[in-house]
Every structure is written in structure tokens, then in C-alpha cells.
Amino acid sequence: MAFDDLKHAQRERLIFLDRCLTWRGMANRRDLIARFGISSAQAALDFRLYLECSGKTPPIYDSVRKTYLAAEAHKPLAPSSLTEAFETVLNPEDDATAILPPPLRRADPSVIASLYQAMRAKQAIHVRYTSMTSGADGGQWIAPTHFTSDGESVHVRAFSYKHRQYRDYLPIRVGADSTFETRPLSEPLPWDEDWNTRARVWLRPKSGLTREQASAVRREYGFEGQLLCVETRKALEYYLDRRWGLNQNGARLERVKTDYDKLPSDCSRAAVIE
Template sequence: MYLNLTVCDSICQHCTKSQDICVTEPRIAPLSPPEAAQLPTSVRQRLMHIERCLFWKGEVQRADLVDTFEVTTVQAAKDFRLYMDSFPGKMVYNKSRRRYVPEPAFSPALIRPDTLDEFAAIPSAKVPVAHWPLPLRRASPEVLLSVVEAVRERRKIEVQYQSMTGQAPEWRWLSPHAFASDAERWHVRAFCHTRREFRDFVLGRILATRAVAATNIDPVADTEWNTFVEVLVTPNPRLETEQRQAIGAEYQLPDDLELTLKLRESMLFYVKAKFESPKTDDPAAHQLFVAELKQLK
């Protein structure tokens, strides 16, 4: 399909300002969900961002695509036309505001807005957002590069690690084979040649790396990593019925308020640390907990 690029003499439905580049082309039939899923990833990401802006800011303009994806205004115009033709009735151009706004019955077609994490980074003058001023847990790029390469190439690596049981950082050999997250920080799963066992190591506590070498450690031998368990999570029975129902709705629990999580046995420590009862008699301070544990064969 050839695109006819023209220069508008005035503001039209497709332009955000006069003398802007307008893309005119035959309208296409609306995309079905499978067809939308088959769009090139870069195009689909830009169309999804259009929806994020419509949902979060209540408006969208070409600068949202140009600044976020570093595309040209011509490409942004094509994306807007593709979105409007593919998903009619979702947005309309507001001439007075010189930007697109959602239709009154707007509902996203490509995104599923079930968490604020997807939108909080998008600046919006009408939706204030505050973040906890906590320090970030990060590994240095040099450390991360070395450890990822060691995992990928199945080699052992010498690292300087600051444990919480030692006073000073120590150099030790690790044979890393996987990464895991407890939703707060990243760990590398590795065989420790000092302790002679598989353990979790916090990436941010690896201060430096140096030598690498071949390893004879087989990740299959990491029993805790390769064993899966099921844990039953449920609202605290000590809460009132209405409170338990509210917790169930918040965490999208099934009707019986019991959620079974399947996870690696090596991650069980972090789940228990999150859900086990704190030192308090207030049940509201302990909303969820692990009610049952079953090891899978």
C-alpha cells in the first residue's frame, strides 16, 4: 500500500498543527485480536503506548510517540492512522486542544490496565504520582556483564562478595547457573566453591569480579532449584469475613480465597519471609500467609 504524503493548509483531523505532515491513505478494516498480535513488535509497542496515554493522561499527541520511541512525525502520523482505522471508536481528534482524546466509551484494546506500574512513569499533569524515596538495589554494569556471561557460558567466576555474616568482603569462586527475583532484589543462583553447596547470592553485594575458569558443576545437581513446591496462600482467618473478602479482591484470589502458587523450592524462603506472621497480635498487619506446603514429585 502506498502512502500519499501531503502538506495540510489548515488543521485537519489527522494533524496536530497547521502545515504539519498529514498521512492520507485508504481506511483499512478493523484488526481482530489475532491480527493485532501479528503486528511487528515495534508497531504494536507504539500502538500500545497510544492506549496508555489515552488511559492515563486522557490525551495523546505525536510528541508522545516521537519522544518515547524516537520516530519521525511522519511515522507517528502513520501509527495514529493505523490505530484509528484498526480500533474505531477509541479516540477522536480534539481541534481546540490539538491532540487526540479518548471517546466517552473508551476501553483499551491492546493493554490490560490492572496495575499502576505500567503507567506511573508516564508524566501526567492531572494524575499525580509519588514514589518512595528508597535507594535502589543494583549491581554494577561490569559485575552484571561478567555474571551473565558466566551463566550463559557455564563457567565459574571469582567474585568479591560482601555477605551479611562476614565483616569484610571475601573473594570466592562461584559457578552460577540462573537468576531469581524475590520482587525486591535479584539473586544469582550458584554453587559456592567455598561452602561447597548451592546458594543464593544478592547481585548488589557482588562488589567486583576477576578470574573465570571452566567448571565441572552441573546445574542438575541443584536439587532445591530443580524441585518445585506448591504453597497455599490465603487471607488471615483471624480477619473479619468482610476484610478477608477485601483482601481476596485485592489479590484477585479465587472465590474460595485460596491461591496455590507453584515455585522453585529455593524461592520458598522468600515467600515465607513475606507471608509469615510478624511479631504482632494485629491480624490486619498480617493479611496473607502460607497455609499449606506441598512438594511436587
Template sequence: MEEQDRRRWSQRQRFEFIEWKLIWEGLLNRSDLEETFGISTPQASLDLRMYREVAGENIVYDSSEKAYVPSPKVAPKFLRVSADRLLLQLRAWLTEALQREDLWFKTIPPVDMAPDITRNVNPNCLRELLGAIRARKGLQIHYQSLTNTRWRTIAPHALAFDGSRWHVRAWACDREEFRDFVISRIDEIGETCEVGYDPQDDVEWSTRATLKLRSHPRLGEAQKRAIDRDYAMTSGYREIEVRLSMVYYFIRRMNLDLVDLPPERVQLWVENLSEIEEAVQAAKDESKARVAERRHRSVLTQSRSK
């Protein structure tokens, strides 16, 4: 049964590949299946025949091209057509996060991107952080911020990417609050230790809010229409769900906090910014209240046990 399921999955992947070639390259040869999946000519022919049995309306043989091409009304049944996914794969290939063989293009189109300066993350540091997250342990780190460099004890419980840097979300034992620490600024890892904390107390992390975005109000009508199209807005708005702990990074990355910039530079506007800011502060207050309550219960338990 397991072997049969594996064969079905492999064939479904090849059906997805057939539709990918039809949609994104507009051309498919039997040899494409053979070379990509390392299958025999009879197996490739069988795949094409079976695909035509279940989705023949999507594919047409073009004798002049000596290849299969998409029909005018092609509607994929196995492929989730996503421009975002395809462009993300191309970007991953440019940054060497994806290998050439993982792209289904026969010939990759000319593509490039502006240089992306990545922050250095030490793999041993990341390994220690992941271990502390799994074990629910505290960890001593030598942390270099923009104001000082010192040893700190943190209890990490999550990782977060702000668009340019990776952070570890952690309970900061010295400040007694949940904070973000830029991983690339951790230059040394010390010992693990026991820390009495609960990730559920990090209300900013566990709570999501919805940013209501619109084109900048000082833009002209034609400019607003362009922005609406860029961001696929509905009735002039685009709603973005984000963790409260990530709101600051999103707003800063999109320049939404720089009110003095020209509207053509900012382009977007957060309609419910004050509401979001209140939610962030309320989450901080709730975290403090939860921590205080947890400690109060712990003290009561200890006093009763004496």
C-alpha cells in the same frame, strides 16, 4: 518483505499507543502521534483513519474537546490493559530505570513512592559473574558474609532477586552444595577455574511449587474480605508459583514466618506451609543424591579407562 514487516510493526505500535491514550488519559490528538513517533501530519491522519477502520467502535471525536475520546464500550484490540504494568512503569520512572520519553503520558500524574534503599552491585562484578555463567566456569570471590570474610570458589549458574537484594545462585565448592550469594557482598573477583558440576543437579532451583495463600485466620470477616480483594483471591485463596530456592525469601519478605505478629500486620497465611517445607528439604536431598551419583559414575569411568 523485512521492510514491510517493520512497517506493520511500527503501525501496530502506533495503534497500541492510540488505545493507551484512550484508556489511560481518555483523550487523543493527532499531534500526540506526531510528537511521540516523530511522524508527519499526513501519516498521523492516515493512522487515525486506518485505526477507525479496524476498531472504530472504540473511538469517538468530541468536537467540544477537539480531540478523540473513548467510546462508552471501548474494548482495546491492540493494547493489553494492565494496571500492574502501568504502575510498574511509573515506579521504574521514579527510580530512573525508565526515561521520561518512554512514558506515554502527556502529563505524568502526581506520583511518589517510599524511599527504596538499593544494594550496591558493582558492574564489573556482575560482568564477571555473567561471564562465568555463560562459560560454565568456577570463579574465585572474596565474600563478606555476616559471620566471616574469606575467599571462596563458586560456580554460578543463575541470578535471582528476592525483592530487595540480588543473589547469584551457585555451586559452593567448599560446602559442596548449591547456595545463594548476595552479589553486593562480593568485594573482589579472582581467577576463573574449571569446576565439575552440573546446574541440573540444583533441584531447588529447577523445581517450582505452589504456595496456597489465604487471609490470616485470626482476622475478622470484614478484614478477610478486604484482604481477599487486595490480593485478587478466588474462593478465599490465591495461588503463587515460586521456585523452591526462592520460597524462603518470599515467606520472609511477606512476614509469613513471624507467627507472633498481629494478624493485621501479617494479613496472609500459607495454608500448605508444611508441605512446602517438606518439598524444599526433599529437593536438597535430591540434589545431594544426584551429585553423589554423578561422582560415582565419574569414578567408575576413570577406573575403566585405566
């Protein structure tokens, strides 16, 4: 089980192999060769190493089908989601046409870089920002603290000196004609309450569904009991309804309640309770 103290490159290959066996249920040297451009000899070594690492449930070579097959009770070395699996192992030839194109939001790398460097250097930066509601401003000082993602767009969380509060900014709306002048913070930034508060949003199958439908919803979202709990930062909670489609007609989940507490260290994943 020397898996963790492998070199980066070889670990990458074993992870790929692991995904092949987990999601395809089969793997060949050829897969490694095609993916990483290594020699057949090296691929053989990788296989041998994988067999060692796989412990109690090693894949077995099926000489009839001329391929390795995952064991009945195969345990992945490095668990992955179906989406990750699709991207790495299920979509042959990385066929882009098998994916519905996402709304692609352009972004100017040099604007992002300006914001990033201000964040890293803990400086304030002067930007012109166009909000959808109030239109373009004449320029303001903000102090970026984090990049975040709501699953659709990337945001910059920053303290706004104009509004005296933390806000989410869309990089795309930062004018490329901003000065991007920077200045040191005059004083330490205030505490970001919403960022450091954990929101636990409790969901249940939408009322009105039949028993069968409700249980199908539970199966699809992977919870057994009455409620599904989604944890995130309070600062991101606003985006949850859209991300999970709760506000849509065909929604199959609805909110029950939300708890807030101080964020312990770090946690943000859907958890399954009772």
C-alpha cells in the same frame, strides 16, 4: 489485526496508545508526538492503524472534547498492570518525586559482568564473598547459573564448590577485590533441586478479620474463593514472606500450606483458584 507482524518501533507506539486508552480512557496524537518524537502525520497513521487493530471496540473521536475516548467495552490490545500503567501513562512528565524512593542498592557493573560472563560461558569463577553472618571468606569457586530477583534485590544463583550446594549470592557482597579468575567446569553441575521445584503457596485472609475486611482483602488481591495461590520456584520461596509482607504486623494475608512438585516447563504467577 496485523498487530503482531508490525515493526518494533510502531508496535511500541501502538502499545503506548493502547495504554493511554486503557488507563487514561483518552488519547491524542499529541501524546504520541511528545513520547516518541514522531511527526503529526505519522501519529495520524498510527491512530488509523490502531483503529484497525482494535476490532470490535474501537475508540471514538469526541469532537466536543477534541480527543479520542476509549469505547465503553474497550479491550486492551496488550494487557498491563496498574504499576506498569503508572510508570508509562499515569505519572505525568515522569515526575520522580511522585514515587517513594526505593532502597537503592549500589552494584559494580564490572563485578556483575564477570559473573554474567562466567554464567554464559558455563565456567566457575573465583570470588571473595562477605556474608552477613559469617563475614568475609578467603575466596571460593562458584558456578553462576541464573540471575534472579526477589523484588528488592537482584541475586545470583550459583553452585558453591565450597559448600557443595546451590546458594543465592548478592552481587553487592562480592568483593571487588576478588580475582575473578575463571576455569572450565571439571564436571557437569549437579541438578538444582530447589530451582527446579515449583512451590505453590496457599494464602487466605488473616484470621481475626471481619467478614467485610476479609472480602476487601479478596478484592484487593483479586481472588474470589477461600484461597489465593502464589506459584514460584522453591529457590525463591524464602523471600516470599518479606515480599508479600506476611511477617509484618499489619499483614492481611497468612499462609495456609505449601505444595511442592516438579516444575513442568515454566510458570510463575499468582493464580486464582476456587
